[in-house]
Amino acid sequence: MNNIIVYLEIEDGIVGDVSLELLTKGRQLANQQKCKLEAVAAGYQLDTIGTQVFHYGVDTLYLADDKRLYPYTTLPHTSLLVNLFKEEKPQIALMGATSIGRDLGPRVSSALFSGLTADCTSLEIGSYEDKKAGKVYSDLLYQIRPAFGGNIVATIVNPDCRPQMATVREGVMKKELCDPAYKGKTKKLNLSDYVPDEDFVIEVIERHIEKSKLNLKNSHIIITGGYGVGSADNFKLLYDLANVLGGEVGASRAAVDAGFAEHERQIGQTGVTVRPKLYIACGVSGQIQHIAGMQESAMIISINSDPHAPINAIADYVITGTVEDVIPKMIKYYKKNSK
Amino acid sequence: MSFNIVVLAKQVPDTRNVGKDAMKADGTVNRSALAAIYNPEDLNALEQALRLKSKIGDATVQVLTMGPARAAEIIRESMYRGADGGFLLSGREFAGSDTLATSYALAAAIRKMGKVDLILSGRQAIDGDTAQVGPQVAEKLGFPQITYAEEIIDLDKDSITVRRRLERGVEIVRGPLPILVTVNGSAAPCRPRHAKLTLKYKNAKTISEQQTSSSDYTDTYHTYIIPEWGAGDIEHEPQWLGLSGSPTKVKQIENVVFTAKESKQLTAVDADIEELMKELIANHTIG
Numbered sequence: 001m002n003n004i005i006v007y008l009e010i011e012d013g014i015v016g017d018v019s020l021e022l023l024t025k026g027r028q029l030a031n032q033q034k035c036k037l038e039a040v041a042a043g044y045q046l047d048t049i050g051t052q053v054f055h056y057g058v059d060t061l062y063l064a065d066d067k068r069l070y071p072y073t074t075l076p077h078t079s080l081l082v083n084l085f086k087e088e089k090p091q092i093a094l095m096g097a098t099s100i101g102r103d104l105g106p107r108v109s110s111a112l113f114s115g116l117t118a119d120c121t122s123l124e125i126g127s128y129e130d131k132k133a134g135k136v137y138s139d140l141l142y143q144i145r146p147a148f149g150g151n152i153v154a155t156i157v158n159p160d161c162r163p164q165m166a167t168v169r170e171g172v173m174k175k176e177l178c179d180p181a182y183k184g185k186t187k188k189l190n191l192s193d194y195v196p197d198e199d200f201v202i203e204v205i206e207r208h209i210e211k212s213k214l215n216l217k218n219s220h221i222i223i224t225g226g227y228g229v230g231s232a233d234n235f236k237l238l239y240d241l242a243n244v245l246g247g248e249v250g251a252s253r254a255a256v257d258a259g260f261a262e263h264e265r266q267i268g269q270t271g272v273t274v275r276p277k278l279y280i281a282c283g284v285s286g287q288i289q290h291i292a293g294m295q296e297s298a299m300i301i302s303i304n305s306d307p308h309a310p311i312n313a314i315a316d317y318v319i320t321g322t323v324e325d326v327i328p329k330m331i332k333y334y335k336k337n338s339k
Numbered sequence: 340m341s342f343n344i345v346v347l348a349k350q351v352p353d354t355r356n357v358g359k360d361a362m363k364a365d366g367t368v369n370r371s372a373l374a375a376i377y378n379p380e381d382l383n384a385l386e387q388a389l390r391l392k393s394k395i396g397d398a399t400v401q402v403l404t405m406g407p408a409r410a411a412e413i414i415r416e417s418m419y420r421g422a423d424g425g426f427l428l429s430g431r432e433f434a435g436s437d438t439l440a441t442s443y444a445l446a447a448a449i450r451k452m453g454k455v456d457l458i459l460s461g462r463q464a465i466d467g468d469t470a471q472v473g474p475q476v477a478e479k480l481g482f483p484q485i486t487y488a489e490e491i492i493d494l495d496k497d498s499i500t501v502r503r504r505l506e507r508g509v510e511i512v513r514g515p516l517p518i519l520v521t522v523n524g525s526a527a528p529c530r531p532r533h534a535k536l537t538l539k540y541k542n543a544k545t546i547s548e549q550q551t552s553s554s555d556y557t558d559t560y561h562t563y564i565i566p567e568w569g570a571g572d573i574e575h576e577p578q579w580l581g582l583s584g585s586p587t588k589v590k591q592i593e594n595v596v597f598t599a600k601e602s603k604q605l606t607a608v609d610a611d612i613e614e615l616m617k618e619l620i621a622n623h624t625i626g
Contacts, residue, residue, distance in 0.1 A: 073512075074474070074484055099505040103486045106471035110439060110478035115586030118469040128590055142590065148354055148466060153593045161586040201483050202514045205500070209508035221625065245625050253355075257524070264506070270468055278624050288595050295597060299624055301615075302602075313599040317615060321607025333613040338626045 003036040003060075003088065004029055005163070007081065007095040007104070008053065010043045010070075011209060015052045018096035018170035025123060025173045026094055027057035032125050033139060035091065036060060040084060042077050044070040050186050057178030064189045068200050071207055072100050075199035078107045083194040085112060090163045092141050094123075097167035105167050115158035116165040117143035119269070121172055121292070128157045135159075141166065146269045150289025171217035171272050214248065214264050220277040221247030224267055224294070227254035228283025228304060229323050235260050237327040238282060244331050250274065252290050268293035282323045286311025303327070342398040344388045345449055347460035347476065348381035348417065350410040354465050355379075375409065377416055380461025384522040386529035387491050388459050389421045395494070399423045403448055405433060405441060411545045414565045418540040421532035425565060426452070427545055432570035432580050438467075440584030442475035447573040449480060457499065458519040462487060470521070477519035485514055486521045539563070 004026045009016040023039060030037040036059035041049045046065045053061060064080050081104070085093065093108075095101035097119045109116035122144040128137045141164040143156040158164040216222065223238045223245070235249070242249045251261035253268055267274055268290040279297035284290060286302075286309055294300070295314060302315035303326045312318045319326055352373040385402070392398040402417040402425035404410050414425035428448050436444065449455055458477070463470035470486070477484040485501045492511065493500040503510040504523045543563035570580060578584060605611040620626040 071510075074486075078478075099487055099503075099507075102470045103474060103484070106438065106469075106474035107478045107484070109471070110442060110475035113439065113586060115437065115439065116471060117587060118467075118471060128588070130588070143587075146595070147468075148352075151354070151595055153595055154589055155591040155593075156587050157590045158586050159588060202485070202512050204510060204512050206511040207508070208510075209505070211507075257355075263525075278619070288597075291597055292595065300600075312602060314597050315602045316600060317605060318602045319605045319607060319611070319615075325607045326612065329607070329609060329612040330616060333609075333616040334620070334625065337613070337617050337620055 002091045003038050004033070004092040004094070005038045005040060005085070005088070005090040007093070007101065008039050008041045008049065009096050009098060009100055010041060010046070010049065013043075013045060013048060015041075015049060016096065016098070016170070017175060018098055018101075018168070020053070020056060021170065021173040021175045022094045022096065022168060023053060023056035023058060024176045024178070025168070026092075027178050029092065029123065029125060029141070030057070033091065038062065038088070038090070040064070040081065042069045042080050043072075050184075054184045055177050055180050055182050057182055058184045060184055061186045062189055063186055064191055064194065066191045069191075071204050073200070073202040073204065074103055074107060075201065076195045077104055078111065079195045079199050080189070080191075081108045082111045084189070085163060093163040093165045095165075095167050097169040101167045105165060109165050112161075112163075114161040114163055114165055115156070116167070117145055117156045118167050120145045120166045120168050121153075121269070121273075123166060123168070128159055130159060140164065146289065146292060150269045150287065150292050169273070171274070216248050216250055216265065216267070216272050217274055219248040219274070221245050221280075222250045222267070222274055222276045222278070222294075222297075223247055223280045223282065224250035224252065224284055225255050225260060225282050225323075226252040226284030226290075227258055227260075228285065228306075229255060229260060230283070232260045234323055237323060241280070241327050241331055244334055245278075247276075247278070252284050252287070254285075254287075281311050281315070282327070284311050285309050286314070342391075342395050342457070343453070343455050344391060344398060344400045344457045344459060345452060345455050346381070346385050346388050346400060346402045346417070346422065347445060347458065347473070348385065348402050348404050348413050349378045349461075349464045350375050350404065350406050350413050351378045351464050351466040352376075375412070377413055378461055378464045380463060380522060380524045382461070382529040383524060383526040384459040384461050384520075385417060385420060385422065386527050387488070387520075387522055389529070389532070390527075391457075391491060391494060392421070401425055401452060403428065403445065403452070405429070405444060405448075408545065408547055411543075411548055411565050411567070415540050415543045418543060418563070419531060420529060427565055427567045428573070429567055430569035432577070435582035435585060436580070437585035437587045438469055438471040438475060439586060440579065440581055442472050442479055443579045443584055444570075444573065444575070445472070446476050446479035447575050448568060449476070451568070451573050456517050457494075458482065458517070460519070460521050462521045462523050473519060473521035480519070482517055482519045483514050484519045484521070485512055488520045488522045489526045491520070
């Protein structure tokens with residue numbers, strides 16, 4: 001009772017990184033709150049889930065194994081969580097801020113009337129004083145998230161409703177094994193006790209999920225293009241540089257919105273958070289929502305024709321010039337000097 | 340029988356363009372410098388609604404928005420883009436609503452609108468980026484939902500087929516009506532339909548806008564009146580509206596200010612770039 005529950009995202013029988021990252025965070029929070037860490041897996045053929053998650057410090061794994069639960073559809077997964085939460089009364093429930101978590105989370109929170117905070121960048125435990133009501137709450141979950149295009153950071157609490165729900169994007173939290181020998185219990189759930197048949201109303205006719213080709217969050221070198229790159233064609237220069245240096249190409253939200261790069265490459269608060277050794281920002285103006293997703297990079301180079309671009313303030317090197325001019329020279333002088 | 344589509348739309352500050360001009364010297368946002376705009380993905384949703392209307396013929400598109408008096412602009416804009424009408428849900432009872440209290444109020448307003456076959460909304464609003472209100476409204480109404488829609492492929496009298504754009508893929512799903520669908524920014528953009536409509540609805544007003552209008556010559560007979568609903572017009576229990584209906588509380592707000600580093604300034608001349616690349620190789624950042 002009053003434990004911490006993580007909803008596991010499972011694709012082809014594999015638990016997603018975002019869920020493992022949440023288990024890592026959930027374990028820390030559970031230690032602080034002196035409660036158990038639990039996980040719920042809903043899908044089909046889930047025999048190996050236990051071996052995938054127990055060593056992250058999972059004490060209880062709830063399994064709902066049924067052919068109809070995969071691929072994910074909203075209503076059955078919602079009913080499962082709503083009814084399980086009513087039984088178990090977790091204090092905190094975490095899920096990934098993914099296509100699935102952001103479809104499921106609000107639905108569950110609405111059904112339970114419990115507050116949900118989307119896209120948290122940090123989760124902490126602390127107290128809260130409701131001055132109006134003269135009440136002090138201790139051991140609440142601080143759900144810390146950017147708002148207003150990233151220009152402010154808000155700390156949100158849910159004083160009275162349980163569970164306290166939060167979603168977190170992939171790559172924001174670190175993934176760390178707790179103990180390779182950690183062993184939890186598995187509890188199989190009888191699906192019909194939780195999910196009515198009427199919930200299976202959405203028919204998935206076709207489905208193409210690509211394995212992520214991209215590994216932005218683990219790249220040591222990232223070359224990011226902003227709106228200032230000017231065109232999808234100019235973006236090719238960034239790929240050339242990335243190939244030569246052995247890096248990956250990222251993009252700002254403006255560049256993605258303009259169609260210069262795929263959404264998967266977006267870096268920032270509404271994209272991926274990265275911490276590479278070298279970050280080269282090309283034609284990126286540096287809106288706060290972007291900077292928040294890359295400011296922990298060890299070294300930052302900004303290439304921008306505007307010497308007053310906001311991103312220059314946090315760059316180690318500022319090159320005032322155009323992408324078309326600077327990048328070919330970088331490639332040329334890298335090749336010349338690296339041998 | 341007519342097919343009734345409701346589009347949920349929100350007026351938002353244009354947070355995408357928080358450029359240098361909108362930043363104050365202390366690094367905080369000058370909110371008054373941001374324009375109030377039609378939430379971009381809600382326009383994608385409106386476009387899908389208008390396409391369905393022209394395909395089906397016998398369909399109505401009504402837009403519902405919740406916000407302050409000036410959010411009537413959303414209804415005006417929707418109408419000259421081709422919507423049949425709209426409703427403004429407004430009042431101090433709604434102040435301080437988080438996503439749950441907002442969805443409670445919107446769901447109550449939709450119930451008042453009568454038979455609804457399809458609700459469309461943008462995936463998320465750019466001021467909060469939560470993507471919660473759509474699914475929460477669906478839950479309150481007991482409707483199924485399809486999120487991340489990129490295109491409505493097919494619609495018949497009892498089902499809808501939708502292509503969804505997910506983070507790492509595409510899905511085609513079919514669901515029963517009535518249903519709520521949230522539309523992705525990758526869906527078709529919304530273009531205004533007719534210049535005539537633009538002219539006709541430029542003067543559409545809510546009653547309260549008319550009363551405060553500076554013009555004494557407003558001709559009510561030739562002006563479209565935008566219905567304005569307050570809390571009293573929708574069936575509700577007061578504890579679920581506004582602040583009391585909001586389980587989440589804001590404990591603290593901090594402005595984000597990044598500490599500037601001392602940067603080395605270079606130009607695009609060959610000597611500068613070569614020097615930089617040598618340095619990066621020497622300190623093992625690259626190579």
